[in-house]
Amino acid sequence: MQTRPRRYHHGDLRAALLTRAEETLREKGPAALSLRELARDLGVSHAAPSRHFKDKQDLLDALALNGFERLGEIIAASQEGAGESFAERLDAMVRAYVGFATANAALLDLMYSIKHDPEASEALSVAAQRWAEEIVELIGDGQSRGEVREGPVERVGVPVFATLHGYAGLAVSGMLPPETTEHGLDDVIAHTLRGCAPD
């Protein structure tokens, strides 16, 4: 009756595991994430996930990798919709990043956490690097417009990356005084613009 024959029980257990895992991560935090419960939720045996992820950490790595891919898309999209000036493009990028961070707090925590397999860690570094290149591109563009001071793009970009990442992290972990959320983003953007401005 089905033209696309179901696979053994589930169809696409791997994707279903990732989707469900991210839901529980978002709703109940990383501590509540258990392979057995995931399997229960999806109606498969507790041993089934091991066909798709050798390990719990392997699933977490896949989750993080997927997060970096989506982050990259969001950042890229923010640049396409933005104006041409460096200030406008920076503004759009910062808002896109902080928006992703606050909407996916637990996932972001996972993406930048330390406990990755050395093997998967390389794939993650590459993924993280790829979106960081959006910053490099932004800086380079700003330089060619004369709106950003000269210097190797990577070196100008690192402090910008750090500021962005740090602000998102502080906002997400609730370490910012409540009244700062008001002007916090604007202040960060203005500060970054000053830091990048030519002499």
Place this chain on the structure above:
Amino acid sequence: MQTRPRRYHHGDLRAALLTRAEETLREKGPAALSLRELARDLGVSHAAPSRHFKDKQDLLDALALNGFERLGEIIAASQEGAGESFAERLDAMVRAYVGFATANAALLDLMYSIKHDPEASEALSVAAQRWAEEIVELIGDGQSRGEVREGPVERVGVPVFATLHGYAGLAVSGMLPPETTEHGLDDVIAHTLRGCAPD
């Protein structure tokens, strides 16, 4: 034979648990941290820790709180040993913070992680705030010397805090391109100075 009588079995189990927990955190990561193993290491029953920490999370919270206290001391010490100019003081603080971060990577991860009890979370926010006030003080001092632009200290300080925190986080999670560690710190300091400079 001992003037200071031992308590029941251990003497000061609470402190011993914290010490040992931080060791395993440092050496084997947060995933390897188990109350039962801690108890085994210290030669007490697996139920003994519950007399001192109601929960595993309670122990983690205590670990984080202790981390913030030590961080505060280190930051304060960096300011005492530093020169008078804003640039010198900022330099000292950044190096102290990044030094602490790289020397206590897993602990820092824990300190800023999201999964704290709402109750303990408040105590942690206070502790985090206290060291953040060192930044506020630094900014205020810089302003009175005419080396930092005017404006509410909290608003000038937030981007500085974010940059510092973000750079430490990136360095710790290995997300910085290897060649940046060379000049990374210097670039971050220079960038921050530009961002803070008066017009």
Place this chain on the structure above:
DNA sequence: ACCTGAACACCGTTCAAGT
């Protein structure tokens, strides 16, 4: 190929009972 079911060695937490 993909999944099951049982088994193993671990967890965290609780609670009567001991000293």
Place this chain on the structure above:
DNA sequence: ACCTGAACACCGTTCAAGT
């Protein structure tokens, strides 16, 4: 006050066996 020992309900991981 502080700790033990047993018990409970969970884990992650592995592996023969099923379809």
